[in-house]
Amino acid sequence: MRNTNEMEVTFDSYSANERFARVAVAAFMTQLNPTVEEVADVKTAVSEAVTNSIIHGYEQEVHKISVNCQITENVFIVTVKDTGKGIEDIEQAMLPMYTTKPELDRSGMGFAFMEAFMDKVEVKSAVGEGTTVRMEKTIGKGRSLWTTQSL
Secondary structure, X not given: OOOEEEEEEXXXXXXXXXXXXXXXXXXXXXXXXXXXXXXXXHHHHHHHHHXXXXXXXXXXXXXXXXXXXXXXXXXXXXXXXXXXXXXXXXXXXXXXXXXOOHHHOOOOXXXXXXXXXXXXXXXXXXXXXXXXXXXXXXXXXXXXXXXHHOO
16 A cells, blocks of 8 residues: 545635635645645646636635645645536636636636646536546656756
């Protein structure tokens, strides 16, 4: 069995709690000794996923969002889950610049940012049941190579 560590937080879908989610996730991942860039990448991806739940999943109504973090060796996994309206067409929703809320001046880049900053992004959704976004990032990938080359 691999050595794992896990934490989960659940909070109301107020936009102010997006900052809380970022900080909670960053604090938990510090045990992997990530670089500043790795922390920033994960925080950005979490921010996008939580914001999607607030704006699209719950359409600004207040319900619960759960963020689960798991560490297995040097792989950091974060899952953001809501029980909102769900996504009708995941493939379309993940296209850069696609948005269902153009009136809110949303850029439609949430999933594109998640995919850019994380190693793996999986989205599961059912209309009327909610959405789960699972993201993975290997921490410290380039570090050992850099240290050996700098000797």
